[in-house]
Amino acid sequence: MPIEINTPDKLEYQFFPASGGVFTFKVRSPKDAHIALAPGPQEGTPMFEIFIGGWENSKSVIRKDRQKPDVVEIPTAGILDAGEFRGFWVRWYDNVITVGHAGDAAAFLSYDAVDLFPVNYVGICTGWGATGTWMLDEPSSPTAPSAPVMGFSNPIGNGPGCWVPAANGETPPGAMQGGFDSSEQLYIARARHEGDLIPGKLHPSHGVVYVAWGGGEHGHNEYEVLCEGGGLWVPVEAGNIPPGAFPAGETSEGEPLFIGRVTHDGTVTVGKVQPSHGCCYIPYGGEELMYKEFEIYVAK
Template identity: 80%
Template sequence: MNITEAQPASAPVLGFAPPCGSGPGCWVPASGGTVPPAAVEGGFDGSEQLYVARARHESDLIPGKLHPSHGVCYVAWGGGEHGHAEYEVLCSSGGQWLPADNGSIPSNAFPAGETAEGEPLFIGRATHDGTITVGKVQPSHGCCYIPYGGEEVAYKEFEVFVV
């Protein structure tokens, strides 16, 4: 695992959430597999810890999984899994995962991105092929999409990150 000190940005590089210190969680810019201190753990792939991260793809800001040994944040979009070497990692001292289904979003879900059309995206995760994989919950689609094995995989039953 590649854990290094990362400094909070005065303004988010990818432009969505306020900087650290102004709420229950913050997004820390990182790249190349770097995991900042207090990164939110999102799941596992084999023995490797996955973290909650997000990246811009096309014109969307999409929550996904940071896979440190791969050096990228993977996001699900348009039927595929897309890796980005520059990303933001969610850092927080709290939060929990709650069960959800059919795109239902608890009122205290942490917004993590948005589509080009302005629809909010939330952090979700699902169990798939022996992993717990982080992805995006898109309420209008009624599911959680996870990036896995080069594909965008949809789940109607999943967990949502709340604060």
């Protein structure tokens, strides 16, 4: 449920918890919508700032540690509007910060931070003669619910997580975020297809889990979602499966399948790792795409 935040003409950030490597929002302002990425809920160093519609709504920049010159600057005349909401997303993944319009996969601002700090909080503010109204996704609670939510039973499990049945785009509490597509968060899930149990991506707004099989992308409206996991993503080289990789499915012949993800066409997409093939297959754009370089989900 989106929450509405009003920011005064005051260059002072209001901070909110960040998770999943993406921040989506809508803002109505004549100019100077500012976003901060920070390790804690306060201004300081290190910190990255993104100014959308600065300099009288003529350009947008990324600034590091409040220092000039800005690390990225592009002209964006008329990007904000005082009379209507404009949607945007900000992502931080693999040390790269990107900013784009809602509904667009491609970014209009991008910066390789090389060694990005953990982004735990996002701040918003307006200034330089502008006020703003923001629509944000409500921050999730840091603790698991104590009672069933949305008709689901509480997840039970530890380590890499546990699988919770769901359908038609439902996302159980504690669902594990695996990537993003445009401005939407994707989750780790699995479904049966042609005798295989295949890990893939839950796309909530589409109402299905997509899995890769036989050269194609296949959607299933009944699936299981990985919940309450404590694993991490590990880069894979030369197809070597690291110790602790979490088996999430299997082929009809009994070969284990693992959870992988790759960056593709401005998205981070979850798919299946098949050890005998030495690669990760992702479902995307109706096709099954193969990558030799990918990340794999490993239990702590």
